[in-house]
Amino acid sequence: MAKAIQKIAMNPSENIPYDKLVLSQKNVRRVKDGVSIEQLAEDIGRRMLLQSLNVRPVLGEDGEETGTFEVPAGGRRYLALGILIKQKRLAKNEPIPCIVNRSTATSAEEDSLAENFHREDLHPLDQFRAFKILSDQGLDHEEIAARFFVSSATVKQRLRLASVSPRLLDLYEKDEIRLEQIMAFSISDDHARQAQVWERINNNQHMQEPYYIRRLLTETTVRADDRRAVYVGAEAYDAAGGVILRDLFELDSGGWFQDAALLEQLVFDRLKVDAEAIRADGWKWVEAAISFPYGHTSGMRRVYAEPAELSTEEIARYDTVKAEYDALDAKYAEMEDADQEIEDKLDQLGAELDAFSDRPQVYDPAQKTIAGAFVTLGANGQLQIEAGFVRPEDEPRVETGDDDEEADGGDRDPSQADDVGANRTVVNGQSLNGASDTTEEPEDEGIKPLPERLVFDLTAQKTLALRNALASDVDVAFVMVLHALVLQVFYRFAKDSCLEINMVSNSFGQVQGLAETPWAKEIADRHEAWDRDMPDSDKLWEFLLGLDEASRKALFAHCASLSLNAVVEPWNKRPGALAHADALAATLGFDMVEAGWSPTVDNYLGRVTKARIVQAVREARGGDSAQLIDHMKKDLMAREAARLLEGSNWLPEPLRLDGGEAAADTAKTVTDDVADATLDDDAAELPAFLAGDADPLSDEPGTAVGEDTDHLQAAE
Template identity: 55%
Template sequence: MATTVQKITLSSSRDIPFNKLVLSQSNVRRVKAGVSIEELSEDIARRGLLQGLNVRPVLDAEGAETGMFEVPAGGRRYRALERLVKQKRLAKTAPVPCIPKAADAATSAEEDSLAENVQRVALHPLDQFRAFLAMREKGQPDEDIAAAFFVPVNVVKQRLRLAAVAPSLLDLYAEDGITLEQLMAFTVTHDHARQAQVWEVVQRSYSKEAYQIRRMLTETTVRASDKRAQFVGLGAYAEAGGVIMRDLFQNDDGGWLEDVALLDRLVADKLKVEAEAIGTEGWKWISVAVETPYGHVNGLRELSGTTADLSVEEQATIEVLNAEYAKLEAEYESADELPDGVDERLGEIETALAAFDGRPVMYDPSDITRAGVFVSIDGDGKLSVDRGYVRPEDEAPVTVDGEGDTEAEGATPEASDPSTPMVQRAIITIGGQVEPEDDDDDVIKPLPERLVTELTAHRTLALRDALATNPHVALTALLHKLVLDTFQRTSSSGGCLEASVRHVFFSVQAADLKDSPSAKAIAARQDDWKTDLPADEDALWDWLVGLDDASRSALLAHCVSYGVNALYEKVDRYGGAGLSQHGLERRLKHADRLARAVGLDMVDAGWRPTVDNYLSRVTKPRILEAVREAKGEQSAQLIDHLKKGDMAREAERLLDGTGWLPEPLRLADIETAADTPTGETGALPDFLASDDEDAAVETEDDPARMIAAE
């Protein structure tokens, strides 16, 4: 016999005047959450009531219906309607769609109220993203969508950007295969193929964090804060067809410039235009580079120009600005905080006065024709023009008495004719950069010779800075040199004292050397002394005599520091005039002695292992060795499966803050160095121990083969 299925009966809906409704005390919602009553009422005013109210008749003491209805489910909608009635935007008797239930229904009012809230399923965020996208595709502006849902416009833009991620990734997000944070990271680029490529790598990696996804998506880009981007301008880059990648979910510092080749071309073009304009001033040569290396003016004579005089009008303007500044300072001297307007005005005055300090420097026309200019970009992305440097080969020839009327060799009659105007076209050179070769061999090879030289250039500069701030050690080093010259008669040259300081120029150096803390400290100290030093040699002697002992010691230390040369350099194997192996060993040993004396620590000096200055320049085993030394074997195993580029970037993150240093920057073992008898040559570090340039593999049985390879 077939079982009879019992049919259910749904309550029929009916319209009930609003003034016949009251809020039930059986409503289980007590805590405010989600959309406010104000926003819900505005939404009802815009769209109407999308869902009716659940109501029950109110009974009197005898159990008879009173004609009023209570609302146990839908209390927030009732409050929103009530607000519209109070605002007279809805009539008191306006019919409200309701679903009434019998007073003696099988389920209680509390149960109905709870069920309505518990059984409701929130919309998946992806459905919301796609709904916003559909509304925009139908012609609704972002502002209208934001107004319709009472959210800021930026929220709409964010959700639309999420909806534009690669469909395959959206499908993964719908299935909880990736997190919302990961999905937000993918919005940095619109390239679906690149998004899929990065996810393919990330899902096999131990690190699946959002920051790693962003890093991989932007690894071939240039930040908008880069000085090249600031120099060209984001507007000019975009106008030339360049794409700027933006992150709508966190501060991206202006975003990333995707087309690096285009940016470099725009930089080169703008620098060339600037150089050509400067060339009309009559300079012999102009050297153009994005950034000039440290010590680029070594060996060049700097012209002494004169600053252009202030005009009467300019002088009057300065006096007026100074008077106004002094008046404002006096007026608000006792104020705890300056008003915004006053603070802004003081800043304007300071800027205006600073502009007068940057007046152009005038040079002798005859000097200009043999001198040159360095054109580059400073750290703030502004044009840097350094005028007035003469190369040794361009110096005016020294004439002997009686030869003054003889024309200089190679001079033309037009050049010797004062009536003929001199028109000289500047020779403009634009520097380039050679990328280092990659090496993915699995063996730990010796450090490249150029890298060792770059690292020791960093150490030399830091050692100079440390020595210049330690007059006692500087005096000891100088006395040591004098004693050697006096008692051992080592070679020396220059001056009647037979003691000199030769400034060593770093022909091989890393790009970040001139921006290091040591370089900046040395340059600032040099500028401070240069400002005080008299130009005349006789006056210099008298000035030195008048210095107090502390100033004399400080100046001596500064001068002696310029003679420090702790560079590793290629030795001359054939006994020529170059550096010998013994000379290199002696130099490095002496450098360690100085480093210990001044307490040099390259970590404190600001050196950190990065992708550019070390990790991309060595083999994968070297990278793993560095991580292993600094963080242990477990950290090394986390990255040993990565490709070299990814490994280098992760190693930079892991090594940050550990204080790890490569061998050339470490201080030699103190006890070993102290035990070496005077006059004997100490052993070189492992990475310099061998003379075999062709050594390619280091082994435990033969550590002496660890040399700097070319």
């Protein structure tokens, strides 16, 4: 006969007055965690009690119930109800829903443990979706935050997570994707784009890191701290219909401007307006662009602004203030004790004198009519104006008297035009061209110009004699060469030097980002400082003679340096010149590391093959460090290589001097044991996800599927 299954009898539910309840000391919860008692009280006061208290009757010495009940499970709710009673929001004898457990099969401690142990918090996804439902029901962020005692930012984060593609949320629900990855995907509201990124990374665990997901989702956007975004401004971009992506979980420096094309158009539109405003100030032309290549002003002369002239009243005021300042300063110097009143007066007078010295710089209106300005954006997004550049075609024409000659004989053949007095005789008031050197002319009819050949012969003798004299005076020879160089560097088209020295200065404008290097900026600042001091070309010789020796040498070094060219060009082999450049560097004690160069993703590692990246790390840090990255994809490998090479003083072959090759060869032969002993511990440590053995998609360790090693070698 089958045994009957015993039926379960549920504990009865009773409404027990609050003043008949006492907190049990058998409650296992001792550590405060989660929502505070005060917050719980506020929640109960608004929505009433959602869960009954679990109580047991208090027995007397005779084993009979005393009418009082202890609360072993639900102590926090009991204390929250007590707060409401103290606030007069609840009566002392208010009936409280309770589950009464009179069973002796379990203890009060077990009841308390079971209630908390078997309770499971909401899955985060359920919380995200619940917040979304409340938002759809009409509750705003602040109201949801107030009801659940979280910050408004937390609510926004939960709602943003709930807006991620349902496909990705389903993967998160199945634990196939991490919460940190969902946070990264929440940057974009484009579900299709999210799906594309997931398809791209889901088969490679090294590409599934949150930072990489963010990078892929924002690779077609523009960061808010980009100079274009700063120049236009978020408000103008938003007003034009642009969307700004924000990361609610990481510092994003203002987010990302999603529509790069719209941003570019807004930049050009504003640049056009700003350029027109600058041109209206009297410039002949204005060119505006986001950036110009290095050397874009090559071949142009530059004029500079000068301090505005002082009026008669300002000069008089300056003299008065200067005299008062000098007198007061002399008086104060003789005083033994400090006087705050005099010091304040001196500061006031000094500030007024400084204002005279710092008066606005103005351009000559006549110079503006032939000069122009370049307008571009600085790295901080502010408008930068380079003004005062004169194009060669806008240079004032030098009057040669040709107009008068054309007026006298406009039909003359230009090939028969006279040089100044050459082959020209005057007979009876008429000019005859092409007369022979041997033609006899009456002495009383005037002195005939010297023959061209004779002039050539004489001046050749003068030239040799002058060369000989110049060779004996080193100081003057130095100034002569300096004069020729300065004419070509600062005046370009002036032909006022008798030295036949030609200087070539390549600007290398095709190299992206060259203008932003510290070397280019330093050269530009030095050049502008000298350019400001340059006189007119016809006064340059006196100017150079008037310089002190140190200034002349500094100017000479600057001009000479601009002609240096150590660029390796496949179509222009110059082994001797390149060897000379290395010799010069050795003489100067020059080294690219000391100059501030270090390998980065942009300047080297991102532009070479994986084999080259691994080779660089092996040379600089040894074989163990190279093994840490040889299984990575190229973009991740380049970033980690940049970190490993930081502070290593490693240089690629084109930047090494004599001896650098030998050092590189020696570094290649470092054994793993030696590398372990010399490896920089901080540089060698990699995140756990980067230190795996091999790519799970690889057929062999360190080689990605489909990657042709032979092809890599051939490419090198």
